[in-house]
Amino acid sequence: MKDTPSLVASLSLLEKAALLSGANTWQTRAIERVALPPVWLADGPHGVRKQVGSADHLGINGSEPATCFPTAATIAGSWDDELAEQIGAALGREASSQGVGVLLGPGLNIKRSPLGGRSFEYFSEDPELAGRLAAAYVRGIQSEGVAATPKHFAVNSQELRRMVSDSVVDERTLREIYLTAFEIVVREAAPWAIMSSYNLVNGVYAHENAHLLTEILREEWGFDGAVISDWGGSNDAVAAVAAGAALEMPSPGFDSAREIVAAVESGRLAVTDLDARVAELIDLVRRVTARAAAIVDLPAHHALARRAAAESTVLLRNEGDLLPLAAGTKVALVGAFATAPRYQGAGSSLVNPTTLPTLAGVLPDSTLDVVGVAEGFRRDGRADEALRAEALTLAGRADVVVLSLGLPEIAESEGMDRATLDLPDEQVRLLRDVHRVNPRTVVLISAGGVVSMPWATDTAALLHTYLGGQAGAEAVVDVLTGTVDPGGRLAETMPRALEDTPTAETFPSAARTAEYREGPFVGYRHYDTFGVPVDFPFGYGLSYTRFAYSDLVVDADGAEVTVTNTGARAGSDVVQMYVGRTGGSALARPRRELKGYAKVRLEPGQSLRVALPFGERTFRVFDVATNTWIVERGTYEIAVGAHVEALDLTATVERDGVALTGAAHAGGGAAATDAEFAALLGRSVPDPRWPAGPLGENDPMDRLAEARSPLGRLGFRILDGRRRKAEDAGTPDLNVLFLLNGPFRVISKMSGGLATRRLTGAVLTLVNGQTLRGLGRVIAAYFGGRRDEKATKKAFDAAAGNRSAR
Numbered sequence: 001m002k003d004t005p006s007l008v009a010s011l012s013l014l015e016k017a018a019l020l021s022g023a024n025t026w027q028t029r030a031i032e033r034v035a036l037p038p039v040w041l042a043d044g045p046h047g048v049r050k051q052v053g054s055a056d057h058l059g060i061n062g063s064e065p066a067t068c069f070p071t072a073a074t075i076a077g078s079w080d081d082e083l084a085e086q087i088g089a090a091l092g093r094e095a096s097s098q099g100v101g102v103l104l105g106p107g108l109n110i111k112r113s114p115l116g117g118r119s120f121e122y123f124s125e126d127p128e129l130a131g132r133l134a135a136a137y138v139r140g141i142q143s144e145g146v147a148a149t150p151k152h153f154a155v156n157s158q159e160l161r162r163m164v165s166d167s168v169v170d171e172r173t174l175r176e177i178y179l180t181a182f183e184i185v186v187r188e189a190a191p192w193a194i195m196s197s198y199n200l201v202n203g204v205y206a207h208e209n210a211h212l213l214t215e216i217l218r219e220e221w222g223f224d225g226a227v228i229s230d231w232g233g234s235n236d237a238v239a240a241v242a243a244g245a246a247l248e249m250p251s252p253g254f255d256s257a258r259e260i261v262a263a264v265e266s267g268r269l270a271v272t273d274l275d276a277r278v279a280e281l282i283d284l285v286r287r288v289t290a291r292a293a294a295i296v297d298l299p300a301h302h303a304l305a306r307r308a309a310a311e312s313t314v315l316l317r318n319e320g321d322l323l324p325l326a327a328g329t330k331v332a333l334v335g336a337f338a339t340a341p342r343y344q345g346a347g348s349s350l351v352n353p354t355t356l357p358t359l360a361g362v363l364p365d366s367t368l369d370v371v372g373v374a375e376g377f378r379r380d381g382r383a384d385e386a387l388r389a390e391a392l393t394l395a396g397r398a399d400v401v402v403l404s405l406g407l408p409e410i411a412e413s414e415g416m417d418r419a420t421l422d423l424p425d426e427q428v429r430l431l432r433d434v435h436r437v438n439p440r441t442v443v444l445i446s447a448g449g450v451v452s453m454p455w456a457t458d459t460a461a462l463l464h465t466y467l468g469g470q471a472g473a474e475a476v477v478d479v480l481t482g483t484v485d486p487g488g489r490l491a492e493t494m495p496r497a498l499e500d501t502p503t504a505e506t507f508p509s510a511a512r513t514a515e516y517r518e519g520p521f522v523g524y525r526h527y528d529t530f531g532v533p534v535d536f537p538f539g540y541g542l543s544y545t546r547f548a549y550s551d552l553v554v555d556a557d558g559a560e561v562t563v564t565n566t567g568a569r570a571g572s573d574v575v576q577m578y579v580g581r582t583g584g585s586a587l588a589r590p591r592r593e594l595k596g597y598a599k600v601r602l603e604p605g606q607s608l609r610v611a612l613p614f615g616e617r618t619f620r621v622f623d624v625a626t627n628t629w630i631v632e633r634g635t636y637e638i639a640v641g642a643h644v645e646a647l648d649l650t651a652t653v654e655r656d657g658v659a660l661t662g663a664a665h666a667g668g669g670a671a672a673t674d675a676e677f678a679a680l681l682g683r684s685v686p687d688p689r690w691p692a693g694p695l696g697e698n699d700p701m702d703r704l705a706e707a708r709s710p711l712g713r714l715g716f717r718i719l720d721g722r723r724r725k726a727e728d729a730g731t732p733d734l735n736v737l738f739l740l741n742g743p744f745r746v747i748s749k750m751s752g753g754l755a756t757r758r759l760t761g762a763v764l765t766l767v768n769g770q771t772l773r774g775l776g777r778v779i780a781a782y783f784g785g786r787r788d789e790k791a792t793k794k795a796f797d798a799a800a801g802n803r804s805a806r
Contacts, residue, residue, distance in 0.1 A: 088140020120448025253753020
């Protein structure tokens with residue numbers, strides 16, 4: 001095959017334009033004339049989801065069996081870069097073995113609010129931790145010749161109206177909080193692809209945002225891969241190509257290709273921009289087709305998933321060292337999740353596991369004596385006195401109760417955000433009643449994120465297992481019996497109540513804009529700086545042994561500390577380093593920020609000298625006045641310890657740099673006023689209201705409720721009725737959620753060529769009240785679009801030498 005520049009030069013304008021959109025839901029286009037093959041893409045944040053048969057992008061239809069690893073939120077608890085890289089390599093091997101060249105993950109959006117519906121797919125509220133773990137995943141995946149696709153770039157924090165919401169954020173917060181994790185991944189792991197997000201960022205769709213895709217991603221960070229849209233996330237194909245986006249997915253037919261051809265021919269799009277995007281896509285194809293398919297050892301991958309889940313489990317409470325349980329302990333196993341586990345979230349990341357052991361199935365094979373299993377509660381949250389009575393009777397017969405609680409499936413899903421941080425009332429009621437019957441109650445929490453825990457004192461031991469993947473049940477047994485030390489530490493804060501969170505009043509935003517008024521005060525940066533008490537702080541987690549920290553030494557290059565296992569068991573700990581400027585600042589800054597960590601494993605009595613080096617990110621802050629990263633001159637406290645509220649060892653260092661003065665550097669706080677937020681933005685706060693008047697192609701379809709046409713309002717009632725029916729049944733209807741949250745343009749963008757942008761416009765004519773004219777335009781647009789598609793496909797296949805044209 002020719003080198004990439006020569007290959008690009010040999011392609012016709014139509015061939016180039018057509019390459020920049022998918023051939024179908026999951027494949028790129030082929031050009032057989034130049035031996036350019038198609039490439040399979042598949043979801044894969046925690047397991048490969050290559051679909052068989054009818055294809056969709058929401059995890060509704062079946063997929064080939066694959067190892068379901070613990071979700072990113074779970075692995076984040078490990079704070080273990082090496083483990084993350086091993087999981088990445090396993091994901092890459094399985095993708096390769098299934099013929100998948102591009103794996104759509106990892107997800108690394110910052111957890112701005114614990115209500116985020118896809119929090120289970122993301123690592124942390126902290127960009128340093130999220131970036132390092134995601135970089136490890138990328139290195140592992142790409143070591144197997146498969147492209148990783150970090151997502152969603154960028155500032156994608158809510159599911160409600162996710163395809164039309166405008167994230168309004170100041171440049172400093174954008175850089176320090178929401179882009180830093182992506183920067184770490186690009187600089188340290190060199191991903192071959194990146195997925196853009198659905199939302200707008202400061203008024204421009206992410207997939208056509210030149211500030212993000214060209215100025216920052218390519219020119220500053222040196223990214224040399226291909227930017228891929230989220231499925232249906234492309235708005236304007238021409239603007240996307242000009243801004244730096246290479247591939248629109250899934251297939252919009254040849255509608256986007258025709259727009260690109262017309263834009264080049266009219267001079268609205270530079271050929272150099274088109275050629276650059278085509279070259280990026282060709283390079284991606286070459287990278288992922290350079291190696292033969294891998295051979296997979298599925299039992300070994302299951303064992304890795306089991307170890308990962310166990311080492312990521314967070315022990316939050318262990319009164320009287322009840323855990324681990326001694327051999328022969330009589331255990332009552334209670335809870336609906338013990339027989340039907342919650343092991344992953346709902347949506348596009350849904351994996352078809354190769355096997356799925358349950359806690360009720362594997363605990364009897366352990367060293368424990370299981371005296372019985374009781375369901376205890378209904379998963380739909382409805383009261384069931386018979387189930388409760390059975391559980392209480394069983395609890396009274398055991399030495400220890402293992403109570404498996406968690407969030408129902410409807411609470412954590414792509415397409416919808418959570419409404420509460422609470423467990424269902426019936427589960428909490430059962431917990432308190434079981435604890436009264438048997439105070440030796442161990443609670444297991446199955447959830448993809450934060451759960452408020454006012455009931456924590458009604459437990460003797462409390463384990464947050466997150467979503468442990470297909471081997472999660474076996475991992476729980478390993479932790480309960482002490483085969484594995486619970487090595488997890490919280491990668492997100494557990495607040496006492498929703499109202500304590502920095503976005504409690506504003507998340508999720510149903511308005512046209514989502515205003516990031518809290519600035520950099522996200523997660524522990526908010527709680528720690530403003531003295532807000534929490535249930536369990538960021539970085540917290542217990543072990544079955546004890547650790548002591550001593551002899552902190554800090555110099556210009558970093559910190560060193562001695563960690564000693566003072567207990568009688570082997571165990572692991574996470575040494576954490578936080579940095580904060582002292583003595584006041586011209587900036588509104590968090591009190592301290594995570595800047596380094598190290599996972600250590602120690603035998604009883606063993607000591608280890610741990611180095612935590614400073615790097616280019618340790619002291620930097622983004623200066624909006626000069627649009628550059630700087631170090632603010634002054635004194636910095638270096639604090640080392642086991643979590644953000646246990647930093648007993650501190651030292652200070654002086655750093656030279658820039659002396660910041662003046663109001664231009666001032667900032668708001670956790671709840672900026674209009675004036676403060678405008679000062680942060682450097683411009684007026686945009687109007688959050690949806691514009692009055694006719695609905696447009698980028699209005700969310702749930703605004704059909706306001707449509708002028710009775711047909712439009714009827715359409716909304718039908719969709720909303722299906723949504724409510726699904727939620728009442730406890731299973732989200734992902735197709736309906738996608739439509740209600742999505743803009744009208746998805747009619748053409750997601751149709752695979754059955755509809756064109758012209759048809760979308762015709763539908764809008766109809767729903768905006770011109771019923772007869774709209775119906776006529778719909779009919780004309782449909783048949784006209786079919787003719788255009790057929791003609792363009794014939795021309796493309798003939799030029800490309802594809803078999804379908806022969």
